[in-house]
Amino acid sequence: MAGAAYLLLGGAITAEVLATSLLKFTDGFTRLWPTLACLLLYGVAFLFLAQSTSHGMQVGIAYALWSAIGTTVIVAVGITFLGEPISTPKIIGVALVVAGVATLNLA
Numbered sequence: 001m002a003g004a005a006y007l008l009l010g011g012a013i014t015a016e017v018l019a020t021s022l023l024k025f026t027d028g029f030t031r032l033w034p035t036l037a038c039l040l041l042y043g044v045a046f047l048f049l050a051q052s053t054s055h056g057m058q059v060g061i062a063y064a065l066w067s068a069i070g071t072t073v074i075v076a077v078g079i080t081f082l083g084e085p086i087s088t089p090k091i092i093g094v095a096l097v098v099a100g101v102a103t104l105n106l107a
Contacts, residue, residue, distance in 0.1 A: 005055035005062075012048035013066055015041045017073045024082060061105060068101035 019041035025034040052062050072094050078084035 002056060005052045005057040008048045008052040008055060009057065009062055009065060012045045012052060013069050013073070015045035015048060016066065016070045017077065019045060020070070020074050021077050021081070064101045064104045068097045071097055 019038050022034050022038040022041065025031065026038050027034075029035045029038075049062060049066055053059050075084075075090060075094055079086045
């Protein structure tokens, strides 16, 4: 059961990162196809997140992992593909998010 929960959570994170990456291309939800893809992917992300909890993952852990991994990956996507600047405060912020999730998982 735990393996399925983590696999579903991985699908949720992937869908959420793809959806968030599309936000810039929706042009404020004024472009039809990027907007539809973005909203569909967010729906898939929440579906998989809900399924991961129905397969035994604690809600707090699932959400913490989903948000922390998603945040970390989307920062990397922004820097690598969307031309966003990298900075020391950004790196420290991501490290603090990861540290917070690691602490939750140890509790």
